Amino acid sequence: MKRLLFAVVALSGLTGASIAAHHSFAAEFDASKAIRVTGTLSKVEWTNPHIYFYLDAKDEQGNVVKWTCESGAPGALSRRGFKRGDLKLGDTIVVDGYRAKNGSNLMDARRVTLADGRIVSGASAGDGGPQ
Numbered sequence: 564m565k566r567l568l569f570a571v572v573a574l575s576g577l578t579g580a581s582i583a584a585h586h587s588f589a590a591e592f593d594a595s596k597a598i599r600v601t602g603t604l605s606k607v608e609w610t611n612p613h614i615y616f617y618l619d620a621k622d623e624q625g626n627v628v629k630w631t632c633e634s635g636a637p638g639a640l641s642r643r644g645f646k647r648g649d650l651k652l653g654d655t656i657v658v659d660g661y662r663a664k665n666g667s668n669l670m671d672a673r674r675v676t677l678a679d680g681r682i683v684s685g686a687s688a689g690d691g692g693p694q
Contacts, residue, residue: 588661592671596662600630600670604654609637609647616650616672618658632658632672634685645675645683654678660685 588594602618614637618630634640637647650656657676663669672685 588671591663591669592661593664594661597659598662598670599657599659600632601655601657602630604650604652604656605629607647607650607652609650611638612636614640618656628668630658631667631669632660632675632685633669634672634675640683640685643684645685649677649681649683651678658685 600618600620602620604616605619606617608615614634616632616634618632619627620630622628634645640646655678658670658672659674659676660670660672663671674682675685676682
């Protein structure tokens with residue numbers, strides 16, 4: 564019995580980081596702050612529980628601003644036709660989504676227009692965010 568308890572505690576410690584990292588839309592993003600960002604893809608992290616990709620975009624004054632775009636889980640995105648290879652470093656893409664509540668340059672990427680013109684859904688199904 565002690566071994567079983569130890570195993571459960573050990574496993575929960577290993578998976579705790581990914582469980583803590585997963586959150587609902589409303590916990591981090593503001594549904595009243597829809598934004599569109601056009602920029603050059605500078606980095607991609609195709610990992611669970613959410614993928615992240617990074618854009619270099621220009622603000623109204625022409626300064627480069629770095630944006631972090633959070634999207635759904637890799638498996639869910641792939642099933643909807645949004646594949647890792649669709650995001651190519653250096654491509655200019657358009658991301659429609661919602662800004663982080665804390666005002667940082669983090670957005671929930673709901674819709675992504677790829678360099679080839681295809682539009683793919685980046686949303687996390689069932690996260691409580693706008694459809």
